[in-house]
Amino acid sequence: xxxxxxxxxxxxxxxxxxxxxxxxxxxxxxxxxxxxxxxxxxxxxxxxxxxxxxxxxxxxxxxxxxxxxxxxxxxxxxxxxxxxxxxxxxxxxxxxxxxxxxxxxxxxxxxx
Amino acid sequence: xxxxxxxxxxxxxxxxxxxxxxxxxxxxxxxxxxxxxxxxxxxxxxxxxxxxxxxxxxxxxxxxxxxxxxxxxxxxxxxxxxxxxxxxxxxxxxxxxxxxxxxxxxxxxxxxx
Numbered sequence: 001x002x003x004x005x006x007x008x009x010x011x012x013x014x015x016x017x018x019x020x021x022x023x024x025x026x027x028x029x030x031x032x033x034x035x036x037x038x039x040x041x042x043x044x045x046x047x048x049x050x051x052x053x054x055x056x057x058x059x060x061x062x063x064x065x066x067x068x069x070x071x072x073x074x075x076x077x078x079x080x081x082x083x084x085x086x087x088x089x090x091x092x093x094x095x096x097x098x099x100x101x102x103x104x105x106x107x108x109x110x111x112x
Numbered sequence: 113x114x115x116x117x118x119x120x121x122x123x124x125x126x127x128x129x130x131x132x133x134x135x136x137x138x139x140x141x142x143x144x145x146x147x148x149x150x151x152x153x154x155x156x157x158x159x160x161x162x163x164x165x166x167x168x169x170x171x172x173x174x175x176x177x178x179x180x181x182x183x184x185x186x187x188x189x190x191x192x193x194x195x196x197x198x199x200x201x202x203x204x205x206x207x208x209x210x211x212x213x214x215x216x217x218x219x220x221x222x223x224x225x
Contacts, residue, residue, distance in 0.1 A: 009152070032210055043202065044155075044216040051211045090154060096210050098162055099170060100145070102154040 002027030002095045006103035013081055014111050021076040021106050023091035032094040033074040035065055038105075039087045047089075050074065061085070086110045114138050118203050118217035125193040125224045133188040133220050135203030143206045144186040145214070148172065148199040155202065161186055162209070193224045 007022035025031065033050040048059025055067040065076045074091060091103040119134045137144065145160035157170030161180040175197060177189040186205075190197060200221050204214040 004154075006154075030210075032212075034213065036216075043218045046213050049213055092155075094210065098143070098160055098168070098209050099157055100204075100214055101157070102147075104152055104154040 002031070002093050002097075002099075002101050004091055004093050004101050004103040006089075006091055006106050008106045009104070010107045010109070012109045012111065015083055016080050017110075019076075019078045019081050019085070019108065021089055021091075021108070023074045023076065023103060024072050025074070025091075025093040025101075026072065027093060027095040029095055031096075033065075033067060034092040034094070034100075035059065035063070035074075035076050036090045036092060036102075037087045038090065044090065047076070081108075081110050083110050083112045116203055116205050116215050116217035118201075118220050120220060121218065123220060123222050125190070125222065127193060127195060127224060129193050131190055131193070133190075133201055133203075133222075135186045135188065135217060136184050137186075137203075137205040137215070138184065139205060139207070139215070140183060141205035141207050141215075142183065143209060144180065145170070145204050146176070146178065146186070146188045147202045147204065148197075149202060149219075150199050158188065158201075190222075195224045198222060198224045 003026045005024045035047040036044040050057045050067045058064045094100045116137045142163045146158040147155040159178040161167045203217040206212045206214045
């Protein structure tokens with residue numbers, strides 16, 4: 001079974017700062033990769049996904065992620081964060097064994 | 113289109129009580145799953161189903177039962193609630209196993225006292 005590691009537990013930023021969240025996974029086969037966001041008190045929403053093709057994926061709200069197969073990584077980036085980006089971010093991996101595995105999550109706090 | 117609907121949103125149980133968390137989806141998705149979310153641990157898979165009549169265990173199945181009699185519904189049963197089951201529970205569904213995203217319900221916050 002695959003495992004997912006998110007590097008940062010809590011990130012605190014000021015508005016307009018750049019954000020990068022690390023994600024590594026352990027599965028060696030074909031994978032689907034996701035970043036989900038959970039705003040306070042809400043359910044998980046999909047930010048972006050990678051299935052195949054261009055390893056640089058663009059999602060909603062200005063987020064993007066890069067799949068680097070050789071590093072088993074799928075890092076999330078945003079050039080300039082806003083206060084409304086305060087949320088918890090989850091990396092998830094599907095290795096085709098019917099089990100979508102999540103990382104522990106990164107809490108992002110953006111200060112106005 | 114309602115998507116994935118979970119009920120109830122909040123529940124308090126006493127230790128030893130049983131209850132069922134309901135999950136329904138109206139997207140004709142074959143794959144459904146239940147997760148629990150605990151601080152610092154992300155989401156952990158409890159049980160999943162790849163279609164009506166087929167269920168299997170996930171990462172943390174102990175203390176929970178599921179059934180899938182229809183495509184739409186996937187209830188999660190707590191047999192005898194324990195304080196360790198205090199958590200937020202999410203139901204999810206997707207069209208298939210690969211190359212598709214999972215849609216999540218709003219969650220059920222369960223407290224066992």
